Amino acid sequence: MDSSPREEQEDVESLSSISWSGEETPPEEVKAAATAEETEGNSLYDSVKEAAYVGLRNQGATCYMNSLLQIFYHLPYFRKVVYRMPTTVNQDPSKSIAVALQSLFYKLQFGKESVSTQELTKSFGWDITEAFLQHDVQEFNRILCEKLEQKMERTVVEGEIRHLFEGHHMNFIECIDVDYKSCRTESFYDLQLDVKGCHDVYDSFDKYVAVEHLEGDNKYHAEQYGLQDAKKGVLFRDFPPVLQLQLKRFEYDFVQNIMVKINDCYKFPLQLDLDKENGKYLSPEADRSVRNLYTLHSVLVHRGDVHRGHYYAFINPALSSDWYKFDDERVTKEDMRKALPELYGVQQEHLVQTTPEIINAPCKFRTSAYMLVYVRESDKDKIMCSVAETDIAEHLRERLKREQEEKEQQKKLNLTVVYFRSIEKPKEDEFCLLLSRLATYDEVTGRVAHHLGVDDPTKIRLTSQDLYTQLPRTDPIEYRGVDNLLQMLLCYSHISNILYYEVLDIPLPELQRLRTLKIAFCRAANNDMDINDLRLPKESTVGDLLDDLRMMVDLSSPNAELRLMKVFMNKILKIFAPNESIMSLNDKYGTFRAEEICEEEKNLGPLDCLIRVHHFEAVKIEKQMQIRNFGVPFLLVIHENEVLAHIKLRVQKKLNVPDDEFSKWKFAVVSKGQAEYLQDSDIMFSSFKSRDVTSGPEDRAACSLCRGVQKRARKDKITRGGSKIIEDHGDDLAQNNHQSERDPRREECHLTYILTFALFAPDLPTSRSALSIGGVWSDTFPTSSDPLSMVVRLLKASITLCSASIPTSRFPEVTTTAD
Template sequence: MLVPHSDLADNHQSMEVVSQPEAGNTVENQPLEDPPSSRFTWKIGNFTRLNIRKHYSDIFVVGGYKWRVLIFPKGNNVDFLSMYLDVADAANLPYGWSRYAQFSLAVVNQINPKYTIRKDTQHQFNGRESDWGFTSFTPLSELYDPSRGYLVNDTLIVEAEVLVRRVLDYWTYDSKKETGYVGLKNQGATCYMNSLLQTLYHIPYFRKAVYHMPTTENDMPSASIPLALQSLFYKLQYSDSSVATKELTKSFGWDTYDSFMQHDVQELNRVLCEKLEDKMKGTVVEGTIQQLFEGHHMNYIECINVDYKSTRKESFYDLQLDVKGCCDVYASFDKYVEVERLEGDNKYHAEQYGLQINDRYEFPLQLDLDRENGKYLSPDADRSVRNLYTLHGVLVHSGGVHGGHYYAFIRPTLSDQWYKFDDERVTKEDMKRALEEQYGGEEELPPTNPGFNNTPFKFTKYSNAYMLVYIRESDKDNIICNVDEKDIAEHLREEVAKEFGIPVQFQRFWLWAKRQNHTYRPNRPLAPLEENQSVGQLREVSNKVNNAELKLFLEVELGPDLCPISPPCKMKEDILLFFKLYDPEKEELRYVGRLFVKTNDKPTEILTKLNEMAGYAPDEEIELYEEIKFEPSVMCEPIDKKSTFRASQLEDGDIICFQKSPLVETDEQFRCTDVPSFLEYVHNRQVVHFRSLEKPKEDDFCLELSKLHTYDDVVERVAQHIGLDDPSKISDILYYEVLDIPLPELQGLKTLKVAFHHATKDEVVIHTIRLPKQSTVADVINDLKTKVELSHPNTELRLLEVFYHKIYKIFPPNEKIENINDQYWTLRAEEIPEEEKNLGPNDRLIHVYHFTKETAQNQMQIQNFGEPFFFVIHEGETLAEIKIRIQNRLQVPDEEFAKWKFAFLSLGRPEYLQDSDVVSSRFQRRDVYGAWEQYLGLEHSDSAPKRAYSTNQNRHTYEKPVKIYN
């Protein structure tokens, strides 16, 4: 489990997960050597005699930083060796320091090195998390077993391999200032979409065509793909900060669920281009998509024994190349055009395609498709055109939780300068980072520190290119063209100008403050010196507690023409007040504006101005109230109009509510005659569901009532609603539902739906767990144990995250539940099998999933279904032996089980196994990101009905294809 060792809960079970690095602050003058990498070996003698809880290694230096290894010889509250990488001088580093490292920790097997236990991770080290690593590194029982080979002569050998990378201060980093480009905000799990949009935007010919698509000022961007894309591109071109994509996804017709789906970038690109192609028909830019992206390939079938040949010309916008077994792009093209003999069961072998995790795959800066006399070209291809292509963009996937992370390297003008577009951030990068570091595979890094082990070592790369964009040399001047404001419709410029908002010289920001009554109000404007400070520095000033958020109020002064003007100079005696107008007839309280007043002035001096803000006659009599607080109880007091603002104890940020003075003699009767009564009403109103006695399980209607209503009040309101003249005809019997906890207490709790899978019974039971938001996963498990039937009283449970029939995560016991999301992912609890607790050194715990194959648009697709599970395999164990154990576990009848196929799947491509195959040889020994993408697949028909899996309340059991609806 990867956690800072000090944060570990005492009562937890052994689990391992990999944490993603977090963005953090850094000190600008941090040192960084090149190459910033090294290996450190630590021999620990008399290991079994160590009686200390913590044990630190000597200090070693990597990348100019001091590091050390920290171990817990007896475990950090677990029966495992606990091991971490620690920043040695953390206590002496300046405030806000940060450093980022990829590293591996290992316990060396001194009898057989191939059984060395090595685990990799990466982390953003900072003041709160100065150590990071593995709480459950390896069981102490195995470590102390002399036959295992880890302890020889009571000596343990530990190795640490560390690679340090520089990080940016993302609080102060300005992408536009540093690079001239801005990023796109991460909308959710569609972060790969940002890479694609940046790639398309940086094809100027494409951008110009989008600008020239006809749209009008009456169009709504959220309902028009052309206008939404125009707006997005315009903001990318002229904005000074990152741009949101929500309008564009709304124009796609995506709902919240769609925004969280992990679509395939190639599929999204095809659908988006097809949609734009359709929208461009009949316009001046018709045919642009074909001109930019369309190519053709020839498919032919030639019979061996019959004089027959069939040729078919097909168009494409992108090429999907096979990379398995290929060292570079040219090898993939060789495989793409090779003649294939189709016979028997070999007619379709797409399932053999796939890329092993971290296989090295190279791509050139210039791609020559005319090489070797144009062997990739069809006989009737136009040979007068030189097919030499220059690399323009590299879209990258970096392995991580829930699909990993996506970003793009692009060189917009095809110069030597590359840029990395990583959601909101854009940074300058060199060619090596954009190309060679995205080849995948392993990188051999030389050591840098004399006095340590100087043997070169390899680091697994965590990022791979998955989509390449090349531009033909002969067309680059047309494609990399100039795009300026004359290409942009006037109505679009006006609309975006509104969103861009207020010129800097007309802005004044205020800090918020929390008052003693727990309300928040704008407290004071930023001082001139503070206006030049970074956001990070302001956050430290604003927050008395450690809070990632910085809240500001933007004050904008409008002139007579409603255009922004410079804010007035604020003197010490000036206070800023906010005003709300109450209308008792409409029962409406709305904000109408703000004013600066002098502390020694009186409300009578601003009554005319308030009447103007309300649209009343200048001499209208009005009453004023101060809205002091709303929770947990309402406090709203009248203001004496003849007293000064100072005497009424009014200050910056206070809220004044006003209304017409109620007339003494009037026939009008209002439910809430003044502001205090209205606020009390709002505070106490409650929506109540009513059900007819004939249909006690169905809501008949709802009424908005008050918590202060009597029984007679409720009966009268119900009678009015159902049109009953005599309320006494309504039964005096009330049906009620009792919440298991008070409503205010419920609001302070986190509610999770957990599906418990019984170990011996074929059943799944959903349990609702309500715990304080600061509770941990261990608390969830302990609570669940009191509600479920266990196979044994001392059975241990674990909590899993399941998504689309794959296990993505085992939750560490000390993880806070506040950030756990059970809306899109299923939370599954299960007993930990005994065989998993007693893994031998040669055993592997693998993922096993059910799947079927489907073919859509000539593309083979894997569809997972059913319940995924973990399974222990042994070194040298054949598939035939494993099949017996799986059949026993799943209780599948022989006749049905005989139809099943077994395959090793990596990144969605199956490699079918024979009974004699040794299964363990297919699974990598070392820990890698995306372990859920390497699994043993059970291919068979899905006999379950195609419906939502009601037992676990997961509404998204079956994945929807990517669609753009508008």
């Protein structure tokens, strides 16, 4: 029966929770080199050649789906059922789950290269973002089977999925003292087995059918008999031909208030006997003539933890002694006796004794089986049947063969020479390849990897050329982020013939799940800076980053606390909160700096203030004095009644500056680019307070070391200074506008520096643009100013027009000339 468009749309909703100008003639030596490479293949490892099986491409985070699809494909009866689902010639695979799955299985069976799953995921209604989200494999399994069953209704294959995977168990409650028993039969497609506290699969089944006694305050209400002591349990009426066991590797830890992965060692046999001990798992109504002896067919493996990980599958395609590892597009033959122990899961390596049934050996941390699939021996011949090409609908075979022929023909007609340059030497051609403009991402990276002698093509990262700068574009090409070579070469409607490459130390898909940051660590002892490269999962926080950094640097004490700051143009722009996402860190400008928090800053009093200090020099430019920052900025605690003379002593000690040099230093509060120098008797706290800078953004004040001030801080808020101002920027602005009715000078001070900070922090959440005139932002002009007079004033002054959304690297420090 054919599917209606409405039915296809319901499936989608349930599962989705340029022209080429000119021709190029490649030189003869390039043709020869290309011909030689094409005969050797696109990469050094060929799954079909080495293992006789085809892999599936990972779209970003679809390893869980690839693993499950390979398991289903290698259940031949399931494959044949999918082939027999009625479809028509005109059905679009990207809109029909049935056609997409038939097409995918056909390519796995008769193809010679890894297969894309994009048609299938499009039939789910997924966009590209869904392909980069990790889904639960058990939930995906259930929804997929449910949708396939719906498509099979009222067809020749109706009920086939149910016959493969459905079993039944009986829930019972039986009173002890009276003759009363309540029973309810339920079906299941998979069983969830406890891992924690269980040694192996048999322990889990024992726990599953364990009897619970209902007594005391937990007595059972047995209709006319009232409250009674009773026993409650579960027994199985029948098991399915294909038994799917989901292992409960994740649970909620109520002590830590987080989800955790259970890495306990948990063993499973190659043969599972569920009739053991006189069928203790079976109910009295079970058919004892059916022998419930199962052979392990496949193991779906999870490597990682709750927040990140990777799925792959070990499969025994013929239920023989030959096992294969299906890891996305890479398929390898494996020795299961060596591989099994790795799948048991254990927190530290250890050796245990070997038994005939279950093989034991050292296990690796965080790698463990997540799903087991067993095939019943008595149904093996039916399940592991042969599937011929004639089992596939003729229209499907013809369409797929035609598509493959057209694809090969198009490749031959769209050849071009591409010159490759190392990302480290962006102006030097290193080698060239003859490639089809329609070559896929995998084909291009495969050819590059082969030329460079790199085993794994996923370690190749390519970057397109910016035709205007003749340099690499700022954003590299994402893993399978383009469909073909033409899209790689495209730049502003023009076509380049240059690509830049780099060889990564880890596969690009794995790298894209991480955030790479360079963190400068300031050692308190000598003020030296060490640059550290950190890679963290994108869902990590600043606190996670600092925890990783602690393992890489030398600390003054094991309990030292760290903080992370953003430094730009020799000033501290922001101190990041520990719970802030690392994805909010903008590394397009400035430097991230981490340092230890000194004891004085940890124990701030209610009247203490933490200010940001930076070094500056006053330089005369075109008869005007300009402020230039230099050196390493730092944080400093000041107290309410502390005079400058005392603060200077602390600064000198903190920076370890000799007396003769320190005597030349001057201290100033910098406002609007003007330095107001301080006397030793001045109270610093009052200087800031008089300018109302203790509650504003970062660039409010400075010393001849100059540092803007943070909010007047409480002890528990000191590390959040800049963060809150940015987050509450709109409220701050509104509050300042309201207060300006009482104090116009206060309005000018607040608006000036909020927008000055916007110049240096393009990621500030504001869409406003700002005009700088003589160092004063245009927002300080009266709203009643005549537009024409405003234009005249703008033309008379040196005007800097800047938008908070434009990268700050394009702007120098604001300079002005007097009107």
